[in-house]
Amino acid sequence: MTVSSDDGGESDRLAPVIPLFGGGARPVRQPAEAPVRSRDETPRSAIRENDESRDGRAERDASQRWHTTWTRDSARGPGGGGSSDAPVALHPAATRERDRDASTAGDDDVRGRAERMLLRKLRTRSLSIREARAALRDADVDGDVAEQIIEAFEQNGYLDDARLAEQLLDGALGRKAQGATAIAQTLARRGLDRDVIDIAMASLPDDEAERAGEFARQRARGMSGLDRDVALRRLHGQLARRGFSGPVALDAARRALDEASD
Template sequence: MSSTDETAAPGTPQEQTLERLRAAVARAQAGEPIQGGQGAPSAPSGPPPPETPDDDADPRAVARAVVLRALTGSPKSRAELERTLRRKGCPDDVAAEVLDRMEHVGLVDDEAYAQMFVRSKRTGRGLARRALQHELRAKGVDDETASGVLAQIGVDDERDVARELVAKKLRSMHGLERVVQTRRLAGMLARKGYSSEISRQVIAESLDALPEHQRD
């Protein structure tokens, strides 16, 4: 068996370190600070309490474990990971160091995250650039990165998606007056971030094509 095998006999320094790290990760997930014994509340006067097995866990190792666990669930922006580490009580300098390393090895990449996010939201919800910019900002993606990704969406692309949204919505609006259909469609597109110009054009074209609105 390899000397680095994690199944080594209990009590080896390696196993003790692994157990401390596991305990520290569990403590972090429970909402306790990632401090590695530093910055904890002052102990009362008198003899110090016995040291718990995970008090000397490396806060950087714990922070890395928390980040990796967060990324396993779904991709995250750097700002989201910073907020997660802050909630766990991770010192800002440790969080910055760990996240810098994660960026260096490609595990944290806001541009790749933004591209994935945009594809998902356009496919699933049909969001336009304006709404996507707002949501990326809320996720902590800086405006320069977001703008670079969103620049790949052309006006024709937005118009095509808007047509699909309108066509789908119209299936449940048969028989309504044109003014009512127009108002509801415009509201739907506005909530998804489409400009008034695209909305007017797409709605007019779509309604004109309906048999119920064609002149005899």
């Protein structure tokens, strides 16, 4: 109801409306905008949580960048699940490095076995360089590795063709009583180079006739019961097989038989 001044009221004024059932629409409140705070106004706990979150993301990013050569995610599946014992997928560069290291270790192991094998043979008798190379070849040692071993053994004095030639000469001139031809054949059979053989033969003393005569006298003592021609033929053959030349061997056999018959 409206009361006007004409009706005696004081002023035009609307009476308050009172809801009968306590309902009615409530005014919609607009959400207040959150005030923008500076870092100084932000609570310390919120700053610390933001910093820790940022640091955690940085660590995860750095971890992902660091492990560039391997990943377990591919082994666990797209969701990252699966067993932690799943095999690691290597980066191609890491695979090549691993294979190269394994190959180097394998080569070192092969070389070690080859060196020990060669040392065992050298404890039994001296070897020429050619004989040592043949032994390594028979053991299926790679050519490059074999040459490295040969070079190392030469530098350490385990292989020395010149010294081997001297040893063979001493044996030929001593207990074996061999002539020049047999000595040269022995040196060649042991794989010595032609230059080494020539130097060794040049050092032979000029006493082949004396050595042939000494050998013939020792053998003639056991032929006293044989016919002379038979004994001469046998003794001459023995001297020839010892490497004494034809004329030297024949002359030594005759002299030894003559001395044995007196």
